[in-house]
Amino acid sequence: MKSGSAVDIDSVSRSFGSVKAVDGLSLVLAPGEIVGFLGTNGAGKTTTIKMTLGLLAPTSGTVKVLGGDPSDPRVRAHIGYMPEVATYYPYLDARELLSFYGGICGLDAKTVRRRTDELLDAVGLADAAKRPLKTYSKGMLQRAGIAQALLNDPDLLVLDEPFTGLDPLARIHFRELLLDLKRRGKTVFFSSHELGETELLCDRVAIMKKGHCVYQGPVRDLAGDGAANLERLFLKTLEEAK
Amino acid sequence: MKLFLRQVRSLVKLSFLELWRRNDVFALLLLGLALMVPLSMATPFGAAGASRYLDEMALLLVWGFSLFIALGAGQRLFPPEFESRTIYPLLAKPISRGRLLVGKYIGAVAAAWSALAFFYVLFVASVLLRGGAFAAELPQAIVLHFAFVALAVAVSLLGSLLVTASANLSLSAIVLVGMFFFGRRLPEYAEGLNPALAWVVKAVYAVAPHAEFFDMRQRLVHGWGAVDGIVFSVVLLYAAAYAAALLGLAALVLRRRRL
Numbered sequence: 001m002k003s004g005s006a007v008d009i010d011s012v013s014r015s016f017g018s019v020k021a022v023d024g025l026s027l028v029l030a031p032g033e034i035v036g037f038l039g040t041n042g043a044g045k046t047t048t049i050k051m052t053l054g055l056l057a058p059t060s061g062t063v064k065v066l067g068g069d070p071s072d073p074r075v076r077a078h079i080g081y082m083p084e085v086a087t088y089y090p091y092l093d094a095r096e097l098l099s100f101y102g103g104i105c106g107l108d109a110k111t112v113r114r115r116t117d118e119l120l121d122a123v124g125l126a127d128a129a130k131r132p133l134k135t136y137s138k139g140m141l142q143r144a145g146i147a148q149a150l151l152n153d154p155d156l157l158v159l160d161e162p163f164t165g166l167d168p169l170a171r172i173h174f175r176e177l178l179l180d181l182k183r184r185g186k187t188v189f190f191s192s193h194e195l196g197e198t199e200l201l202c203d204r205v206a207i208m209k210k211g212h213c214v215y216q217g218p219v220r221d222l223a224g225d226g227a228a229n230l231e232r233l234f235l236k237t238l239e240e241a242k
Numbered sequence: 243m244k245l246f247l248r249q250v251r252s253l254v255k256l257s258f259l260e261l262w263r264r265n266d267v268f269a270l271l272l273l274g275l276a277l278m279v280p281l282s283m284a285t286p287f288g289a290a291g292a293s294r295y296l297d298e299m300a301l302l303l304v305w306g307f308s309l310f311i312a313l314g315a316g317q318r319l320f321p322p323e324f325e326s327r328t329i330y331p332l333l334a335k336p337i338s339r340g341r342l343l344v345g346k347y348i349g350a351v352a353a354a355w356s357a358l359a360f361f362y363v364l365f366v367a368s369v370l371l372r373g374g375a376f377a378a379e380l381p382q383a384i385v386l387h388f389a390f391v392a393l394a395v396a397v398s399l400l401g402s403l404l405v406t407a408s409a410n411l412s413l414s415a416i417v418l419v420g421m422f423f424f425g426r427r428l429p430e431y432a433e434g435l436n437p438a439l440a441w442v443v444k445a446v447y448a449v450a451p452h453a454e455f456f457d458m459r460q461r462l463v464h465g466w467g468a469v470d471g472i473v474f475s476v477v478l479l480y481a482a483a484y485a486a487a488l489l490g491l492a493a494l495v496l497r498r499r500r501l
Contacts, residue, residue: 016500053334055501073336081334087326089256091263103252104335106245148331158334 005064006031006156006187007052012061013211014047021047023211024061029189031155034182036198036219037191038234039208045191046084048208049160052189053081066155077105080154082145084161090134094125094144097133098151105152112151119147122177124170138165146174150181157181159190163197175201199230207237214241249337250345257349261315261357271360274307278364293372294463300368301459304361305387305422311357312391313414315350316398317407320496329501339496347399347489351392358391379468383458386474389481390456394418396485397451400492403499422453451484 007029014022022044029035039045050056051063054070068075088097095116102112120126123143128136133144142165149157157178163171178188178201192198198205199219207215215237219230261267281296323329333339362384366376377383397418401410424431425447432443455477461467468474 050330050501053330055330055333073338073341076334077336079334081331083327083330086328086331088328089260089326091260092256096259100252100256101331101335103248103255104332104337106248106336108248145331152335 004031005029006033006066007189008062008064009048009052010062010064012048012051012058012063014044014051014056015059020211022051022058025208025211025213026061027206027213027216029156029187031187032182032185033203034178034188034201035190036202036205037189037208038193038195038198038205039191040238042210043208044211045208046160049081049158049189049191052158053079077152078155080149080152080157082142082149082157082159082162084164085138086141086145088133088141088144088148091132093130093132094120094136094147095129097144098147101148101151107152115151115153116147119150122150122173123147124173139167139170142166143170146177150177155186157186157188157190159188161192162190163192163194171197195230195234205230207234209238209241212241214238245336246341246345249341250348253342253345254349254352257315257346257353258356260318261311261353267311267314267357270307270310271357274303274361274364277303278368281368293374296372297369297374298459298463300365301462304358304365305457305459307361308354308358308387308391309394309415309418312354312394313398313411313418315354316395316414317402317410319346319350319399319402321402321407333501340493343399343489343493343496347395350395350399354391354395355388358388362387377462377465379458379461379466382468382474383462386456386458386477389478390453393451393453393456393481393485396488396492400488400495403492403495417450418453421450422457425450425452425454452480455480 005028007027009025009027012022012025013020025044025048027035027048037045037048047056051058052065052070054063054065054072054076057071063070065075066078070076070079089100092100098116098119099112102115107115117126120129123146125140125143125147128140133141136144142162146159146162149159162174166174175197181188188201190198202219204216204218206213215233278300281300320329323332332342337345366380369376394414398410398414401414404410405413428443428447432440432447435443458469461469
């Protein structure tokens with residue numbers, strides 16, 4: 001393992017029966033880096049994310065997160081995760097939701113209250129904090145998901161399609177939130193189909209196709225790569241990987 | 243240990259909020275109230291002794307409602323987490339699958355107990371309103387009923403990880419209600435059957451959860467007195483051991499479940 005890396009995925013493969021969802025993936029994320037994880041549907045992004053969270057074991061290869069095994073709950077205490085689409089407990093309100101997840105993270109009541117106030121404000125749900133989640137729109141649920149992922153002030157934030165359902169203003173706020181996390185030395189790893197947002201946010205991108213990583217590189221080099229922007233690079237990479 | 247306690251507290255709170263904010267459970271409690279109040283006012287045939295049959299009816303209602311709530315509480319622990327995909331952020335937090343299972347089970351049992359306590363308050367109130375008195379064996383009957391609810395939640399929890407919701411609720415109810423009413427007679431039935439069928443019935447008797455062990459309604463209604471302390475303790479140990487075995491199996495199933 002490379003010393004000091006936030007995530008070290010080394011020659012990882014994962015099969016489901018005869019289907020190889022991820023094949024020989026190696027990817028290293030440095031602390032304080034924002035890395036976008038791109039690919040078409042079924043490319044292996046979510047499977048990789050699940051292995052990074054210790055929810056799935058690799059068939060072969062190793063995944064190290066913050067220097068440890070992500071299946072160890074002590075390692076996961078420093079990870080925040082937001083799934084692509086989750087319908088959080090409809091009978092809770094946002095404050096109760098964060099209080100619940102705070103308890104699962106082992107935070108004391110005072111810290112949970114403080115973090116809840118900060119995060120509800122940061123994701124723009126302070127005014128709706130007492131409304132049941134069943135009355136929330138998709139975008140509001142997404143913001144509640146972002147808040148729960150940040151509750152334990154994680155060193156590594158893993159996000160699956162974080163921009164889904166967010167309105168333009170919420171996207172701007174969320175982008176600023178992620179950049180602020182980066183300034184504080186946190187690592188952000190997210191999968192997305194939103195190439196524009198990815199280009200604006202990321203230091204590096206990795207592009208997956210049919211379980212293989214077909215491109216890894218810094219976003220700032222895109223102009224010199226013969227591609228004017230990430231969208232063109234994405235299409236060109238997938239075309240070349242045929 | 244502190245982490246575990248905080249996690250369990252959160253899961254218990256979640257189960258309470260889930261149970262008490264559900265409309266069907268609320269409707270059940272109102273139904274219980276609506277049935278218990280008339281029962282508490284009735285004086286059947288003008289005979290004071292006949293009131294014991296009202297007690298029996300009220301207790302049967304309490305048992306029925308508690309079974310409904312216990313099976314529902316067990317069923318709702320994991321399938322909704324998978325369907326709504328909240329299992330992912332939950333297991334991405336510092337909690338193992340085994341600990342989540344135990345915490346959720348404790349939460350569901352505590353929530354179901356709170357509903358059962360409410361029903362017993364109604365029952366005691368209906369007895370008192372009819373001018374009746376507490377039987378000395380009431381505390382023992384209540385403790386055994388609470389133990390049964392814990393067992394029923396474990397049955398439903400394991401079933402929820404193996405089959406669909408409707409299949410689980412139906413099968414669990416059939417097994418528990420069947421054992422409740424016919425469990426003690428199974429050995430007698432076996433005697434009149436051919437050897438192969440007798441073996442099946444005996445196997446069912448050995449393996450199925452003995453809901454009838456927890457039923458003290460007759461003792462309570464007819465004032466037959468409390469059961470021996472050793473018997474009472476053995477039945478509680480049986481409930482604990484059976485529930486632990488079911489939770490162990492559920493933990494194995496959950497561990498092997500692909501996310």
